[in-house]
Amino acid sequence: MKGLNPAAISDLAYTADEMMTVAAARALRDGMTCFVGIGLPSAAANLARATHAPGLVLIYESGTIGAKPTELPLSIGDGILAETADAVVSVPEIFNYWLQPGRIDAGFLSAAQIDKFGNINTTVIGGDYERPRVRLPGAGGAPEIAASCREVIVVVRQSRRSFVERVDFVTSVGYGSGPGDRERHGLTGAGPKKIITDLGVLEPDRVTLEFTLTGLFPGVSAATAKERTGWDLAVAPDPEIIAGPTPAELDALRDLQGTVNDR
């Protein structure tokens, strides 16, 4: 867990990571179906279910549909997911019958690198493909989640290393190189609607589809967000100041995190 956000203006002390997870949870609506990646997205999706969205349907790529974990799973296939699911299906089935036809409202992903068009890299950084400087885990379910969910939300910590002009490798397509690219590639979902970071929220510009800063967490300045972005980040005329976590949100999140840290 990172140190406390020194700039947080609130009666409550909370970390930047906690604010990010809370903001990501708020992006999910009750009753939605959500294809959940592990890590930050899973924490946020479970927080949403524990707070304002009890009817959120969590779907993990292990084939667990409607999982209702009482503790945060470490992997996408922990026993608690299978034991609490409405249905458990095979891996070919989860991708072919459930994800591919566009049945799922939101895809919730993380990234190692993301660019201004919301393309995601989780494959290699630096060097060449055969001998990269950093070999990342690879694609997993992300390319088809990014292609086929009705919309995509990305949760990722913001830094010059992770927010780059062009990703070193396109693992999952956001808006490609701009307007028209998703249609050209035949991608059926609408693409990434929000990038939620530890500083605020970015949304695609309606015309250029370039990700623009539209929201800031309490105490964070647009200048800081620009500094921690590897491209010339556009800022909306009047970025929203997003409310800090409520006591209920913070309690629920810490309860969930406790289930991971305690074991």
Add this chain to the structure above:
Amino acid sequence: MAQIVSLAEAVRRAIHDGDAVAMEGFTHLIPFAAGHEVIRQRRRDLTLIRMTPDLIYDQLIGAGCARKLIFSWGGNPGVGSLHRFRDAVEHAWPTDLEIEEHSHAGMANRYVAGASGLPFAVLRGYNGTGLESLNGDHSAAPTIQPITCPFTGETLTAVAAIRPDVAVIHAQRADRSGNVQFWGIAGVQKEAVLAAQRSVVTVEEIVDRLDPRSGAVVLPSWTVSYVAHAPGGAHPSYALGYSVRDNDYYVAWDAISRDRDAFTRWLDDHVYAVPAGQS
């Protein structure tokens, strides 16, 4: 008909140097005991196939068993990197590792094609990604190609079938005739076994009779080559109804696997020095 043999015997008979081996199990039911036996018998030049290499292939790669890896997500779930896999790709230690990487949807469909006796499967996928270019026309052996739907004219993606020499899986139970039953998260194990020429199934227990169980996958004895009794053989993953996932082990693996010497000591103490089925 499946033969019920010891784990050492099953590996000796089914898996040979140079084979393409798919050890499947999606987070659940990962055949670790069989993987350790392959290390112990010092198999070499294997093409390892698996959607999520996980710790099992990190161990096999670090032990020098692999020449090539075909996969779709190579991380330590919820923890971070697979350091032995990274060391092989980034620094060719202990030996160079050729890789062929796909998405989960692509890999799953490649197994489905293999199990179906088809040369390829069709999906919506890969369009616009770097994976498409890596595995397309420029590749020495392309495994992703665009294909036109004969009915609608729509362009879709074809992926080449996977036909492993051997599939290795772990299941909850088998009966004395070698019929196999598993339940919970079922991954692609059925597809992997049906796509492969031979198969090894390790099981938690061998029973007189398999009680029917809703949602269970049954592989009839005549689809399986060898069954071996290996209770706890999925550890540190788990077998629903028999064990829970050892998340602490996954977390602890990070430090062991980060360091070549620590890993080598781990191999000596926890694999080479231990009899089959007990690591």
